[in-house]
Amino acid sequence: MTKIPVAVQMFTLRDECEKDFAGTVKKVAELGFDGVEFAGYYGLTAKEVKALLDEHGLKAAASHVSLEELENNLARVIENQKILGSSYLVCPYLTPNRRSEEDYQALITFLDQAGEACRREGITLCYHNHDFELERLSDGRMALEAIFDDTNTDNVKAELDVYWLTKAGEKPVEWMKRYQNRIPLIHLKDMTTDEEKFFAELGTGGVDLELILPIGEEAGVQWWVIEQDVSRRTPFESIEISMNYLNEKYRNL
Numbered sequence: 001m002t003k004i005p006v007a008v009q010m011f012t013l014r015d016e017c018e019k020d021f022a023g024t025v026k027k028v029a030e031l032g033f034d035g036v037e038f039a040g041y042y043g044l045t046a047k048e049v050k051a052l053l054d055e056h057g058l059k060a061a062a063s064h065v066s067l068e069e070l071e072n073n074l075a076r077v078i079e080n081q082k083i084l085g086s087s088y089l090v091c092p093y094l095t096p097n098r099r100s101e102e103d104y105q106a107l108i109t110f111l112d113q114a115g116e117a118c119r120r121e122g123i124t125l126c127y128h129n130h131d132f133e134l135e136r137l138s139d140g141r142m143a144l145e146a147i148f149d150d151t152n153t154d155n156v157k158a159e160l161d162v163y164w165l166t167k168a169g170e171k172p173v174e175w176m177k178r179y180q181n182r183i184p185l186i187h188l189k190d191m192t193t194d195e196e197k198f199f200a201e202l203g204t205g206g207v208d209l210e211l212i213l214p215i216g217e218e219a220g221v222q223w224w225v226i227e228q229d230v231s232r233r234t235p236f237e238s239i240e241i242s243m244n245y246l247n248e249k250y251r252n253l
Contacts, residue, residue, distance in 0.1 A: 004216050004222065004223065004224050005035060005059070005222075006032075006033055006224045006226065006243065007033060007036050007037045007062070007223050007224070007225045008037070008239050009036075009064070009225050010036055010039050011064070012228045012235050014039070016236070017042050018042065021044065022052055025052050025053070025058065027236060028056075028058065029057060033226075033243065034059060035060060035061040035223065037061045037223075037225050037227075038062070039092070046083035046084050049084060053084070053085075059085065060081075060085055061225060062089065062159070062223065063077075063084070063088075064090045064128070065077050065089060065091070066091075067110075070091060070110075071114075074114055077089065078118060082121070082122070087124055088124050088222075088223075089118055089125050090128050090159050091111065091126070092128045093128070093130065094107070094132070099132060101137050104137065104146060104147070107147065108150045111127060111151050111155070111156045112152055112155050115151065115154075116152070118155075119155055125155065126159040126184065126185055128159040128185075129144050130161065130164045131165075133147065134164075134168035134169075134170060157184055158179050159184075159185035159186070159187060159225075160172065160175055160179075160186055161189070161227075162186065162207050162209075163199065166206070166208075172207070173208065173211045173215065176212065176215060177215070177219065180218070180219045180220060183221060184221065184222040185222065186212070186223070186224055188209070188227070189202070189227050189228055190202050190205035190209065190242075191206055191207050192204075192205050192206070199228050201231075201233075201238050201242045202242035202245040203241075203242075204241070209245075209249070213250075224246065226242045228242070
């Protein structure tokens with residue numbers, strides 16, 4: 001199989017980035033990652049970040065940018081992605097005050113329009129899920145279904161998060177098959193098998209990773225993105241465990 005490149009979501013390393021962004025990027029490269037997915041640039045310009053990536057042989061897989069920033073500064077956000085050489089822009093999260101049915105309808109309209117603007121500039125807009133989008137709307141559909149079903153396939157893609165799908169009682173593989181070739185990005189993380197369902201390093205929990213990984217290429221995945229929202233180890237220890245697991249699984253596929 002063609003090896004899908006692996007990035008780390010830098011939110012995992014947010015405390016390390018605050019202390020030493022350049023040193024954190026260097027360490028990510030040393031751990032064997034192909035790229036990074038940003039969640040902020042820690043005071044650097046896009047040009048400075050691009051130079052740092054080039055220095056360490058890393059690619060900009062994607063950037064998470066808040067909905068408010070997308071709404072208010074889309075042209076600047078797109079320009080930054082071009083400078084970084086990133087093809088993917090991700091709407092990462094909805095604040096609790098923007099999750100009503102009316103809010104989702106407004107979101108769908110905005111994502112479609114913003115996605116079209118991004119597409120004209122060679123950028124792909126994606127939506128990243130948590131578990132709250134798996135709640136049902138008045139028409140019986142899950143909010144996440146409505147987001148993908150009611151937007152233009154060419155304008156809005158998915159960044160599926162396998163942890164949050166699993167936590168909500170869904171099977172990530174079924175979503176990957178349903179939205180095949182519309183999921184360029186996948187957030188890989190595991191979940192403990194106890195009642196807490198805490199974030200876990202890849203291969204240490206109950207997410208069906210051994211079903212997910214073999215169909216990545218078929219599903220059109222362009223980047224695996226390792227993320228650990230919270231860890232009981234140091235973040236670097238966590239992502240190293242996850243990266244080692246992924247490397248081992250790739251060798252066996």
